[in-house]
Amino acid sequence: MDDCIRMRRSAFPRGLSQSKTxxxxxxxxxxxxxxxxxxxxxxLGLDLGAGCGVVGLALLLLHPDQNLRITGLDIDPEMARHASINAERLGLQQHFNILNEDVSSYRTSNKTPYDFVSCNPPWRDPASGRLSPGPDKARARAELDAGLDAFASAASRALGARGRFFLLHTPDRLEAVLASCRAHGLAPKRLRLVHGHAETPARALLLEAVRGGAPGLVAEPPLLLYQGPEPNAPHTEAALAFCPFLGCNRAAMKE
Incomplete structure (x- = not known):
């Protein structure tokens, strides 16, 4: 590995290619x-709605010794282009490939099922309020092309028996998330709520479901991201231990 790639990996997620506007x-x-x-x-892993590839690339960096092969899927060709650039910049192009396809119609061509599927899908109902400006922002945040059910269905088709489905969504959609998973044979097994700090309601939910798994959901302790409500409050020790990438410059991402 050359020094340039090593430096980019150590700085991740800073420096990723992504849309400026x-x-x-x-x-x-x-x-x-x-x-x-x-x-x-x-x-084998699959990331649905991969965007610029950040989830799949983060998984590869977190598990460098497992010889993982991850496929990203995104309907937006510009997002797919950024994902390819990022994989190459990080020297991970042999482990990560991107497909420019629609989740709703995706059918895996793999003879071997995927071991895990991840997704951070659009979470807003288009009828629930004003859409974000710009088609790519609107598509990424609202269920314009594919809703929660389409992502769960695609995951179920792609996974083998006992394969894992990892999902991030909003707490107000918890009932819909659980119902959609169960409708597609994905048994919810592990749930964790994410809070900005101790005095705020949960801002996100993290769920693990197992294809063909038995019933039985465990609610893990909540994850608090910041030590207080101040705009520049430091991350909690628990958050930094949970996600090592949080220590990077916040300017690299939009929180």
């Missing part, structure tokens, strides 16, 4: 990658 990844993507429990036997 459109949708940009947020801290949620890093939390999802850190939440995913990758088993020692896992080799």
């Amino acid at each position: 459109g949708h940009r990844f947020s801290v949620d993507s890093l939390l999802l990658a850190s939440f995913a429990r990758i088993r020692r036997k896992d080799r």
